[in-house]
Amino acid sequence: MDESRDTIGRASVNGITLAHQSFGDPGDVPILLVMGLGTQMLGWPDEFCALLAAAGHHVTRFDNRDVGLSTHLDELPPGQPVSAFLGRRPPYRLTDMAQDAAELIGALGHASMHVVGLSMGGCISQVLTLEHPHRVRSLTSMSSTTGSRRVGRPRLDIARRMVAQKPAAxxxxxxxxxxxxxxxxGSPGYPFDEHRQRRRAALSYDRCYDPAGGARQFAALLAAPDRTAALAGVGVPTLVLHGEADPLIGVSGxxxxxxxxxxxxxxTFPGMGHDLPEALWPEFVAQIGRTVAQGEADRA
Structure with missing residues (x-):
């Protein structure tokens, strides 16, 4: 993981700036990777992006609003996840984050892209597909949920510790x-790569440490309505990948x-938790590639 800021692009979208980075041949089939709660684009490892690119895709990852090198909305009220869960309006909503992604696709020079979202990124990708269907060629939702409060409900205690706990000093x-x-x-069935994760944590801190931004994202996630009924209207090829040992969003999601x-x-994958085990990367790439190919065939 050796990110150079010289390779980072910036796009003005939806009144903010999003930092993004691409892998592969710009002439290949485009894929947009959407990351999850409080996590920078580094959550999509360089090597994973390179594998997707080597399979014939032009891959773009980006920092959502309020994380990393993208715009941080410090002028907005603080995120109050519990209040948002109980119905109070959050500083912004998942629809705003989906709008960011939709405009980024255009800013990248594409009418549409294949979209892969992880965790909250899966929720954003679902909203993107529902509200901006012309921007999405296929949808892959990983380790995510419909927003239902009955099935696949996130473990709020774990999520709160991740983004709403007292900031480290x-x-x-x-x-x-x-x-x-x-x-x-993480995945109990796969090794924990402490060296890789330590490097990622250090680079994330050095890029921008902003727990307040994560709390605003968390409020947006908890305020989102159940998408179950609306998802019946999705008209693009859709793949759902989930770990059977996910402790944060159960496989029911x-x-x-x-x-x-x-x-x-x-x-679904036995032993996989709420992460991207390296041993499964080739299978993820194969499954995503199959869905992308179906989406491309539908456009032909």
Whole structure:
């Protein structure tokens, strides 16, 4: 993980600036990767992006609003996740984050892209597909949920510790706290790569440490309505990937998502938690590639 800021592009969209980075041949089939709660684009490892690119895709990852090198909305009220869950209006909504992504697709020079979202990024990608269907060629929802409060409901205690806990005081404390969180949510069936995760935590801190931004994102997530009924209107090829040992968003969230979208394919993985185990990267790439190919065939 050796990010150079010289390779980071910036796009003015929806009244903010989004930082983004691409991998592969610009002439290849485009994929947009949407990351989850409080997590920078680095959550999509360089090597994973390179694998997707080597399979014939032009891959773009980006920092959502309020994380990393994208705009931080410090002028907005603080995020209050519990109040948002109980119905109070958050500083912004998932629809705003989906609008960001829709405009980014245009700013990248595409009429549409294949969209892959992880965790909250899956929720954003679902909203993007529902509200901006002309921008989405296919949808892959990973480790995510429909927004239902009955199935696949996020473990609020774990999520709150990740983004709404008391900020750490030093760089070293931030790194150790990130490692603790990742160990809690990671895959029990696969090795925990402490060296890789420590480097990612350090780089994330050095890019921008902003727990207040994560709290605003969390409020947006908890304020989102149940999308189950609306997902019946999704008209693009859809893939749902989920870990069977996910401690943050149970596998019922993936099953509910697949059941809600007509014709969706569901693939679950024993021993996988709420992360991207390196051993599964080739299978993720193969499954995503199959869905992308279906989307391209539908456009022909």
């Amino acid at each position: 030093t760089r070293a404390e931030v790194i150790e706290l990130a490692l603790t969180n990742w160990r809690q949510t 993936g099953r509910a998502t697949a059941a809600a979208v007509p014709g969706a394919r569901l693939v």
